Amino acid sequence: MMRVISGAATALMLSTALAAFQGAPKEWTERTPPYLILDGIYYVGTVDLGSYLVTSPAGHILIDTGVEQNATSISESIRAVGFNLKDVRIIVTTQAHFDHVGALARLKELTDARVLASAGDAPLLEHGGKGDYLFGPEFYFRPVRVDAIVKDGEVVRLGSRALMAHLTPGHTQGTTTWTLDAHDKLGRLRHVMFMGSTTVNDGAKLVDNETYPSIANDYQRTFMTLKAIPCDVFLTAHASVFRGAEKAAAASAGKGEDAFVDPNGCRDVIERMKTAFDEKLAAQRAGR
Numbered sequence: 001m002m003r004v005i006s007g008a009a010t011a012l013m014l015s016t017a018l019a020a021f022q023g024a025p026k027e028w029t030e031r032t033p034p035y036l037i038l039d040g041i042y043y044v045g046t047v048d049l050g051s052y053l054v055t056s057p058a059g060h061i062l063i064d065t066g067v068e069q070n071a072t073s074i075s076e077s078i079r080a081v082g083f084n085l086k087d088v089r090i091i092v093t094t095q096a097h098f099d100h101v102g103a104l105a106r107l108k109e110l111t112d113a114r115v116l117a118s119a120g121d122a123p124l125l126e127h128g129g130k131g132d133y134l135f136g137p138e139f140y141f142r143p144v145r146v147d148a149i150v151k152d153g154e155v156v157r158l159g160s161r162a163l164m165a166h167l168t169p170g171h172t173q174g175t176t177t178w179t180l181d182a183h184d185k186l187g188r189l190r191h192v193m194f195m196g197s198t199t200v201n202d203g204a205k206l207v208d209n210e211t212y213p214s215i216a217n218d219y220q221r222t223f224m225t226l227k228a229i230p231c232d233v234f235l236t237a238h239a240s241v242f243r244g245a246e247k248a249a250a251a252s253a254g255k256g257e258d259a260f261v262d263p264n265g266c267r268d269v270i271e272r273m274k275t276a277f278d279e280k281l282a283a284q285r286a287g288r
Contacts, residue, residue: 024067028099034077035248037233038190038257039182043244044077046070049099050239052194053078054180058159059089062113063178063194064237065103068141074103075110088113089158092150092165094196095175096121098129098141100237105142114147116156118167120174122146133173133212134204150176168226170219170277171197173212179229184257191230193266197237198222198273200280207284216281223274227267234266241269 027048034044037052045051049066051074060083065074075085088111093101096117104125108115117125124132128143150156152167166177175196182190198219200206206216236242242265250259 024069024099028067029069029073031073031077032245034081035251036081036257037235037260038184038192041180041182041192042077042081043235043239043248044074044081045239046073047245048239050235050237050244051077052235053081053083053088054161054163055083056159056161058161059087061090061092061156061158061161061163062088062107062111063092064094064100065091065107067099068102068106071103071106071110074107085111090114090116090156092116092156092163092178093121093125093176094178094194094237095172096124096129096132097135097172098139101125101144102141105144108144115144116148116150117146118165118174118176119149119151120167120169121172121176122149122174124172124174133209133215134201166196166225166229168196168198168222170215170222171199171201173218175222177226177229182233184261190232190261192233192235193229193231195226195234195236195241195266195269196222198226198270198277200277205284206277206281219277219281223270223277226270231266232263233260234262234269236269 028046030047032047034042036042040055042053044053045066049070050064051066052063054061078085091104091107091113125144125146129135129140150165154165156163164179168175168177177196178194180192182192184190209215234242247259
């Protein structure tokens with residue numbers, strides 16, 4: 001059974017987990033049936049941690065891996081939608097936090113895929129989270145070797161697929177949003193966005209942050225970047241943010257891939273997160 005989790009619930013789960021981590025919240029590891037989004041793009045994550053498989057005859061790209069426990073469920077979901085795990089050629093990330101890259105090392109072992117990451121996040125991946133501007137040892141994960149650095153605007157190609165990297169730092173210093181042009185069954189062009197997180201985690205200093213001095217400016221540039229990107233279908237690291245379970249249920253009930261076409265939802269999320277950032281920045285500047 002698919003369960004709908006609100007964006008507020010996601011924020012609460014994340015805040016609770018970061019305050020006293022004693023293992024992943026069940027929604028992060030609880031399995032949910034994988035599903036087709038459109039044009040060979042599949043959801044292969046858990047109830048609330050998004051992982052995405054972008055398929056092609058030349059091989060596949062995996063985006064985000066969830067916590068370490070999710071390596072098995074992601075592997076089985078990839079097989080369940082009819083693909084061979086060994087055909088995953090590339091793994092990319094949206095952010096170098098334990099809840100989105102914890103299974104990266106294991107999946108690299110299972111697939112022999114190349115891991116690509118931004119310059120801002122690569123050191124965190126290779127040091128298992130050490131050096132993060134906010135998180136300490138309780139949030140470390142298995143280190144993984146990064147095979148190549150992706151730059152802002154760089155296109156990662158695999159067969160007919162062309163995945164573009166957009167650097168959207170703030171949440172981490174190397175948070176990356178990925179975009180891909182796809183086509184629906186009627187041949188209509190759909191701009192797909194795998195949105196990097198813009199959440200300001202509890203405890204993050206936006207003012208006088210000695211370990212990340214440019215954090216506020218980075219967030220502000222990120223919101224400008226996201227607003228300028230065309231977006232018909234948006235997908236996120238936490239499935240509840242794009243209402244994944246609800247949209248998947250609507251797709252199964254007869255709406256099909258149109259259930260995921262949601263440009264207004266994309267813009268609403270960006271605006272809502274910007275408002276939350278602006279409020280936290282103003283409060284910190286005022287010393288509250």
